[in-house]
Amino acid sequence: MRIGVLTAGGDCPGLNAVIRSVVHRAVVDRDDEVIGFEDGFKGLLEGRYRPLDLNSVSGILTRGGTILGSARLERDRLRDACDNSEELMARLGIDALVPIGGEGTLTAATMLSDAGLPVVGVPKTIDNDISATDRTFGFDTAVGVATEAMDRLKTTAESHQRVMVVEVMGRHAGWIALEAGMAGGAHGICLPEKPFAVDELCKMIEERFSRGKKFAVVCVAEGARPAEGSMEYGKGNIDQYGHERFVGIGNRLATELEHRIGTEARPVILGHVQRGGTPTAYDRVLATRFGWHAVEAAHRGDFGMMTALRGTDIVMTPLADATRELKTVPQDRMDETEAVF
Numbered sequence: 001m002r003i004g005v006l007t008a009g010g011d012c013p014g015l016n017a018v019i020r021s022v023v024h025r026a027v028v029d030r031d032d033e034v035i036g037f038e039d040g041f042k043g044l045l046e047g048r049y050r051p052l053d054l055n056s057v058s059g060i061l062t063r064g065g066t067i068l069g070s071a072r073l074e075r076d077r078l079r080d081a082c083d084n085s086e087e088l089m090a091r092l093g094i095d096a097l098v099p100i101g102g103e104g105t106l107t108a109a110t111m112l113s114d115a116g117l118p119v120v121g122v123p124k125t126i127d128n129d130i131s132a133t134d135r136t137f138g139f140d141t142a143v144g145v146a147t148e149a150m151d152r153l154k155t156t157a158e159s160h161q162r163v164m165v166v167e168v169m170g171r172h173a174g175w176i177a178l179e180a181g182m183a184g185g186a187h188g189i190c191l192p193e194k195p196f197a198v199d200e201l202c203k204m205i206e207e208r209f210s211r212g213k214k215f216a217v218v219c220v221a222e223g224a225r226p227a228e229g230s231m232e233y234g235k236g237n238i239d240q241y242g243h244e245r246f247v248g249i250g251n252r253l254a255t256e257l258e259h260r261i262g263t264e265a266r267p268v269i270l271g272h273v274q275r276g277g278t279p280t281a282y283d284r285v286l287a288t289r290f291g292w293h294a295v296e297a298a299h300r301g302d303f304g305m306m307t308a309l310r311g312t313d314i315v316m317t318p319l320a321d322a323t324r325e326l327k328t329v330p331q332d333r334m335d336e337t338e339a340v341f
């Protein structure tokens with residue numbers, strides 16, 4: 001069997017672990033041939049690929065990023081290619097395609113699958129917001145990075161008697177903010193799922209200070225927004241994908257808190273630091289299991305499906321499920337900590 005692999009969309013720790021696992025299972029155990037398309041669907045459409053053997057994936061398990069490169073999707077080009085899917089298949093000369101990616105990539109994978117291509121998807125995102133799987137790899141690493149940042153920020157916050165506002169990734173789902181906030185002992189957590197009350201946040205910080213505690217940490221997801229009228233804020237910007245982005249919530253909240261409480265506040269925007277570097281052991285294992293199961297699914301002819309984690313098992317689920325709805329933080333998870341505002 002000839003298997004094509006690609007990584008598309010925003011990168012995430014663990015992508016290389018999947019690529020390595022696909023090659024190990026396919027080449028060593030199944031006697032397959034594996035090729036890697038460069039720069040996501042771009043490489044697929046332009047016929048840019050390289051053969052992947054044991055040597056080309058040696059040493060990449062621990063490496064962040066993706067050895068294949070990644071690019072955002074050009075939807076129109078892909079749609080055109082789907083209109084000529086037979087020609088595309090003949091040109092690619094593969095028996096299975098394994099695209100590894102988030103919501104956008106899996107939507108594209110569904111398009112290709114609907115057009116008749118033999119696709120087995122592998123979900124990834126640090127945001128953990130794909131509903132068809134209990135977890136995505138990359139999330140554990142991102143939570144670890146954000147947690148460590150908060151641990152470090154607490155000591156400097158205490159020295160200077162400051163409020164630290166830590167902005168983490170998560171445009172539409174606040175999983176990173178919730179779990180890093182809990183693990184890092186943030187005093188306030190603000191999520192995209194629930195407009196936060198600035199008054200309540202101020203009250204909590206003032207109450208801490210009145211107890212003799214001279215610092216506070218607030219963990220805010222980049223997509224969090226204040227309750228209407230609770231803070232002076234501008235309209236969000238519409239990004240290239242049509243999503244409203246409240247760019248700079250960390251900065252705006254730090255300014256607001258400093259102004260209201262009369263204590264120095266500092267914003268810390270963690271940004272892409274959360275996506276870089278070596279994956280945690282958990283993410284390496286999940287990514288490796290996904291790669292193994294993707295190859296097995298290809299051999300069974302389980303196309304139009306993607307790997308998913310259910311409990312502790314890896315199962316196959318229809319690709320279309322991945323993009324049906326975003327997995328956001330439910331109320332009962334928010335209720336497990338008093339720090340969510």
Ligand code: F6P
Binds near residue numbers: 126127170171222
């Ligand atoms: O992978 C998802 C994500 O990490 C979001 O949380 C974030 O808003 C976005 O990617 C930023 O990605 P980029 O800057 O690469 O477009």
